Amino acid sequence: MTRELTCIGCPMGCALTVEVENNEAVSVTGNTCKIGENYARTEISAPVRAVTTTALTAEGIPVPVKTVGSVPKDKIFEVVAHIKRTTVTLPVKVGDIILDNAADTGVAVAATASMDN
């Protein structure tokens, strides 16, 4: 079976053609770099995404955060819910970990901006 994908690795958005057998990519064409090939392989077997959202301080001030690495696509909403249950205390620095293990994915969540109180 052939599947057409768009690589989300960078804004080029290469159009990928993937030969799929037993839920695995056996060949990938159309990618400009290695990221595209890796993307196609995981996208076929177990798609993952990096998640960005905001966590709130006790006063309701949003602090931008991201997952440090990717989480399974079907866990995105659980990850966001876990982040929303977490209260951040200012000040924070870029890269400060605000959550070690988001929704049992084993992936941490870090602040993406430095903010004073």
Next chain:
Amino acid sequence: MREFELVIIGGGPAGMAAAIAAKKQGIDDLVIFERGDRLGGILNQCIHNGFGLHTFKEELTGPEYAERYAQQVYDLGIPYELGTMVLDITPDKQITVVSRQRGAETVRARAVILAMGCRERPRGALGIAGFRPQGVYTAGTAQKLVNCEGVVPGKEVVILGSGDIGLIMARRMTLEGAKVRAVVELMPYSSGLKRNIVQCLDDYGIPLMLSHTVIDIKGKEKLEGVWVAAVDEHNAPIEGTEEYFPCDTLLLSCGLIPENELSRSAGIELSPLTSGPSVDESLETTVEGVFACGNVLHVHDLVDFVSEESVRAGENAAEYIKGKPSSPGTPVAVKPGNGVRYTVPSRLYPESVTDCVHIRFRVTAPVKGAAIVVSCGGKELARKRGRIFVPSEMIEVILKKEQLAGLSGDIEVRTEEAAK
């Protein structure tokens, strides 16, 4: 009256990169005026990732990208004044600013870099008849509300316009618990990046309705819903295709326009094609010593290109301050030809090019299997092939100084269908 060698207006990625570059070229008497309460510009509200792949070889979020440049501004000791709004520039570079600390003040500058960014097309420009109920926002305003103020404007959302900010907000509102019913796009193609269609719409099952538009709005005080219809090739609604979507929020993502009120007051010539200043290869405007970079010049989709362009503006402003004669000789016009919407620069001085010149442009509509051809008086200067060129991507062609020798006539950039 305070005097500076260089005044930079705007502390977004463009202003910061230009300031850093000028400082590195030995310009110490400089200042950044920023009306906001922090450096970083629009990036502070763009909390999603996808920034900096070219510059830092890693995917950063907007605030992270901004902070890397802000850190260099601090480290280099570049002066910046926040909460400081520039109100007016005169052609002889007197700048009126107002701030809480200093009140209204006029300063003088040897050189100026315009880096005011862009703004969203206001909703009045959309031509939807009827009331203006609560619940209608531009996508960027909604982005700021959600990401910087922690306020989610609604629960059921329709987005008009499939530009990147609209696509990003479709995902953002979904993650914040809203139901995004559809993204409606007038054109037969999206003006956003393909990757954003995949990861912001497809991932969440949000329909993208191409060749559709919002024809009417229901709700007097509060938005209750919108009517959407398909359009024909003349963008006229097709009868019988109307569909009603109940919603409490309509986000408008209908494009960005360079912010050039100030440029006008300085007597700078604006390009009708970009709505930004018309510049030469050194990014100098038609007023000597005034340079422009970033979204104030032409709308960029990649901040990396903003930073790169702004470094050149900063370096050229430094050269100017050090006494390099500006723009010698006669300029050659750079013009968009078939299939090309605009070019930056719109003129260049072959003699003052140091080693190469970057020509940036966009195509008018998607073209498949075409080539980009740069020519002058029948002579081909450069050719760039691509499987597909789309209006959402800025394209760049670099010409070497040698290629510019002995040119006569205008330089034209056009698309050319591949020979079958």
